[in-house]
Amino acid sequence: MNRTFNIEKLTEVKEWDIIVIGGGATGLGIAVDASKRGFKTLLLEKSDFAKGTSSRSTKLVHGGVRYLAQGNIKLVVEALRERGFLLANAPHLTRIQQFIIPAYSYFNKWFYGVGLFVYDLLSRKLSLGQPSLLSKKTVLKKMPLINPKKLKGGIVYTDGQFDDARLALALALTANDLGGTVLNYFQVTQLLKKNGKVIGVVADDEWSEKTFELHAKVVINATGVFVDSILDLDDPNTSAMVMPSQGVHLVVDKKFFPGTDALMIPKTNDGRVLFALPWHDRVVIGTTDTPLNIISEEPIALEEEIEFILLHFNEYTTAQLKRKDVLSVFAGLRPLVKTSNKTSTSLASRDHTILVSKSNLITITGGKWTTYRKMAKDAVNNAAFIAALPIVKCSTRNLPLHGCTKELKYGDPLSSYGADAKIIKSMIVEDPALADKIHPHYDYCFAEILFSVKFEMALTVEDILARRSRLLLVDARAAMEAAPVVAHAMAPLLNEDLAWEEEQVKSFQSLASGYLATAS
Numbered sequence: 207m208n209r210t211f212n213i214e215k216l217t218e219v220k221e222w223d224i225i226v227i228g229g230g231a232t233g234l235g236i237a238v239d240a241s242k243r244g245f246k247t248l249l250l251e252k253s254d255f256a257k258g259t260s261s262r263s264t265k266l267v268h269g270g271v272r273y274l275a276q277g278n279i280k281l282v283v284e285a286l287r288e289r290g291f292l293l294a295n296a297p298h299l300t301r302i303q304q305f306i307i308p309a310y311s312y313f314n315k316w317f318y319g320v321g322l323f324v325y326d327l328l329s330r331k332l333s334l335g336q337p338s339l340l341s342k343k344t345v346l347k348k349m350p351l352i353n354p355k356k357l358k359g360g361i362v363y364t365d366g367q368f369d370d371a372r373l374a375l376a377l378a379l380t381a382n383d384l385g386g387t388v389l390n391y392f393q394v395t396q397l398l399k400k401n402g403k404v405i406g407v408v409a410d411d412e413w414s415e416k417t418f419e420l421h422a423k424v425v426i427n428a429t430g431v432f433v434d435s436i437l438d439l440d441d442p443n444t445s446a447m448v449m450p451s452q453g454v455h456l457v458v459d460k461k462f463f464p465g466t467d468a469l470m471i472p473k474t475n476d477g478r479v480l481f482a483l484p485w486h487d488r489v490v491i492g493t494t495d496t497p498l499n500i501i502s503e504e505p506i507a508l509e510e511e512i513e514f515i516l517l518h519f520n521e522y523t524t525a526q527l528k529r530k531d532v533l534s535v536f537a538g539l540r541p542l543v544k545t546s547n548k549t550s551t552s553l554a555s556r557d558h559t560i561l562v563s564k565s566n567l568i569t570i571t572g573g574k575w576t577t578y579r580k581m582a583k584d585a586v587n588n589a590a591f592i593a594a595l596p597i598v599k600c601s602t603r604n605l606p607l608h609g610c611t612k613e614l615k616y617g618d619p620l621s622s623y624g625a626d627a628k629i630i631k632s633m634i635v636e637d638p639a640l641a642d643k644i645h646p647h648y649d650y651c652f653a654e655i656l657f658s659v660k661f662e663m664a665l666t667v668e669d670i671l672a673r674r675s676r677l678l679l680v681d682a683r684a685a686m687e688a689a690p691v692v693a694h695a696m697a698p699l700l701n702e703d704l705a706w707e708e709e710q711v712k713s714f715q716s717l718a719s720g721y722l723a724t725a726s
């Protein structure tokens with residue numbers, strides 16, 4: 207995936223079949239689907255791929271046990287099917303994870319046991335294994351720090367887990383492999399129109415500071431919580447489609463939650479589900495559901511959200527986690543579709559919605575990472591109809607994503623690159639110094655920087671530390687410490703100078719300080 211080469215295509219192609227605005231799960235899924243159908247596809251992302259919500263999820267590939275409790279069977283069945291497809295198509299980025307619900311009454315043990323039995327039944331042939339009831343002794347053996355007081359046992363069930371930002375990159379690379387053109391740091395600033403219909407976009411390349419007029423048969427707005435700003439460009443009178451809801455996660459050392467099973471707390475006092483799950487050798491705890499009026503590219507965890515997670519985690523464990531123990535805090539905004547009669551965002555539907563404007567602009571939002579493929583299918587079907595493109599069926603269900611391999615085991619430091627790990631290893635053979643780590647406590651090495659700049663369109667220190675590696679989310683302080691060496695390694699690869707290095711380090715430190723859980 208080469209940015210310069212892709213930018214050259216912008217002048218070569220006079221009219222695209224489909225332009226996709228937004229390079230998160232939704233937009234990238236659409237780019238893969240449209241490219242696979244043979245449509246001339248261009249995707250423009252204003253920042254880096256997955257800079258938005260798609261790098262800030264709970265990292266679950268799941269049907270959503272909570273949606274079952276809400277009675278949204280359709281969404282659960284759809285998501286469980288998609289879970290099965292994703293686990294098969296991206297084994298290098300997903301894995302099967304066991305979850306335990308601790309039960310503090312016999313009623314709850316049976317209630318959740320039956321619920322999870324139904325959850326598993328709904329996955330039909332794509333079942334990952336039946337849930338089972340556990341004794342108190344077994345729960346304590348599997349989760350040594352679970353609060354034993356009044357514990358009556360638990361229920362173990364199976365779901366999926368993944369690396370969200372790396373999956374987004376795999377989608378970008380897959381679209382690219384299929385002939386699609388994807389570009390990061392390209393912001394759409396205007397919609398081009400003729401006779402009231404959208405016929406393209408105006409977009410700025412942040413890197414070269416050049417502006418491009420790009421024509422297309424149809425334009426899809428897949429900008430997550432930002433969809434309303436694109437709808438505004440189309441018609442300033444359109445009413446808002448999205449109500450953002452913030453979710454926060456804390457990342458802590460494994461000693462606060464040892465073991466290989468994930469904890470699932472089915473009902474907190476605001477009706478949320480709280481997870482604590484192993485991820486990149488640390489534990490991710492979350493999440494919250496806070497309605498917000500401000501939509502920001504870099505949302506910041508609220509004090510009460512951090513306190514909420516600490517309180518509930520400490521209630522269900524004996525860990526006695528404190529703020530100072532938190533390695534990183536990250537926040538994301540759910541693009542929930544507005545409905546007039548919902549008072550709480552935790553009750554709002556996680557279904558996706560497609561809006562076709564009078565101008566033929568197609569907008570898609572809502573949904574979940576797990577259902578990105580189905581969302582893409584629905585969006586491309588609509589786009590093909592609107593633009594009268596040749597009828598080609600969606601064929602992504604069994605499409606292996608870029609790097610797909612089962613060769614590398616989970617835990618191998620290069621496993622998320624899948625088949626591309628070979629390239630990184632060969633770089634190290636050529637120059638053994640590239641095996642050096644960027645931080646003494648983490649496996650990420652300099653060869654990965656070289657690989658990501660050359661083949662994954664990494665352009666900034668943040669791209670490397672937040673989304674190519676996940677160090678910012680795993681340990682914000684370590685990421686801040688590594689920033690200068692990362693900038694120094696990137697500068698010659700990007701033909702940049704010392705001033706660029708200094709500016710990159712400064713802007714990364716400022717961003718990363720928002721991931722520290724220090725009390726305000």
Ligand SMILES: Cc1cc2nc3c(=O)[nH]c(=O)nc-3n(C[C@H](O)[C@H](O)[C@H](O)COP(=O)(O)OP(=O)(O)OC[C@H]3O[C@@H](n4cnc5c(N)ncnc54)[C@H](O)[C@@H]3O)c2cc1C
Nearest residue numbers: 228230231232252258259260263264266394430453575576
């Ligand atoms: C806290 C939290 C936890 C979650 N956990 C899970 C989970 O465990 N499992 C699951 O399945 N789902 C989960 N989700 C849901 C999932 O993360 C989202 O549904 C999904 O990431 C949304 O992707 P998106 O592409 O629609 O939006 P985004 O990822 O936000 O992508 C939109 C992109 O559009 C770009 N953009 C905006 N304006 C422009 C413009 N003018 N020009 C070009 N580009 C533009 C933005 O920069 C952004 O990158 C979670 C969500 C949250 C908030």
